[in-house]
Amino acid sequence: GAGVSQSPSNKVTEKGKDVELRCDPISGHTALYWYRQSLGQGLEFLIYFQGNSAPDKSGLPSDRFSAERTGGSVSTLTIQRTQQEDSAVYLCASSGTGKSYEQYFGPGTRLTVT
Amino acid sequence: SQKIEQNSEALNIQEGKTATLTCNYTNYSPAYLQWYRQDPGRGPVFLLLIRENEKEKRKERLKVTFDTTLKQSLFHITASQPADSATYLCALLRRGSQGNLIFGKGTKLSVKP
Numbered sequence: 001g002a003g004v005s006q007s008p009s010n011k012v013t014e015k016g017k018d019v020e021l022r023c024d025p026i027s028g029h030t031a032l033y034w035y036r037q038s039l040g041q042g043l044e045f046l047i048y049f050q051g052n053s054a055p056d057k058s059g060l061p062s063d064r065f066s067a068e069r070t071g072g073s074v075s076t077l078t079i080q081r082t083q084q085e086d087s088a089v090y091l092c093a094s095s096g097t098g099k100s101y102e103q104y105f106g107p108g109t110r111l112t113v114t
Numbered sequence: 115s116q117k118i119e120q121n122s123e124a125l126n127i128q129e130g131k132t133a134t135l136t137c138n139y140t141n142y143s144p145a146y147l148q149w150y151r152q153d154p155g156r157g158p159v160f161l162l163l164i165r166e167n168e169k170e171k172r173k174e175r176l177k178v179t180f181d182t183t184l185k186q187s188l189f190h191i192t193a194s195q196p197a198d199s200a201t202y203l204c205a206l207l208r209r210g211s212q213g214n215l216i217f218g219k220g221t222k223l224s225v226k227p
Contacts, residue, residue, distance in 0.1 A: 004157070008184075017192065031213050033180045033213070033215075035217075037136050039217060040219070042118075042203070042217040042218055042219040042220065043158070043203070043205075043215075043217040045214050045215070045216070045217075048212065048213060050212060050213065056212065056214060058214075059214070079211070083179070091157050091158075093157070095213060100164060101146075101207055102148070102160045103148075103158075103160065103213075104160070105150075105157030105158050105159070106157050107132075107155070107157050108156075108157055109158055
């Protein structure tokens with residue numbers, strides 16, 4: 001079946017602009033995660049959605065970052081007033097209801113803030 | 115402080131040899147460890163999971179060990195092939211956590227023919 005998809009694959013934006021990144025998880029997966037990967041760095045957790053529970057926002061680096069998940073499926077990560085340090089690859093992952101928490105990742109969105 | 119470290123940024127080995135990658139953690143109580151493979155320009159792909167009460171897991175040419183006393187996991191690829199060249203990430207799930215994985219920075223493996 002279809003895997004996790006993300007759009008756009010690349011985004012170049014000017015400093016100060018807002019951007020929206022989209023994630024379509026695997027159908028039926030209840031958990032959805034956003035991570036950020038900067039050059040030479042590991043994956044940095046941003047936010048986690050599980051079913052109808054309140055999201056775990058503990059990884060969001062500032063209040064310029066927010067995310068929502070509509071209808072328990074598609075998720076949008078929004079970065080307001082982008083800064084150059086926001087440049088990174090933003091990865092989305094989803095996982096099913098099993099206890100293994102195996103995560104399926106999308107290809108990522110490469111964000112470049114100029 | 116809490117850390118998860120993959121000791122080598124890069125590992126170069128000859129085809130046919132066994133590659134061994136190391137993942138160490140401090141000040142975490144992991145429920146389990148996962149290993150992922152990441153190719154350039156792509157998202158990570160899940161390979162293996164090992165739980166805190168397990169010592170070893172195998173899958174084809176892959177083997178993972180988990181030593182909670184040493185706070186270390188080893189990831190082995192036997193009979194390595196050039197196609198195994200990629201970055202390998204370890205990730206742990208803290209006991210009591212709901213699924214938020216903590217990732218290491220990865221080890222870039224290059225297998226030379």
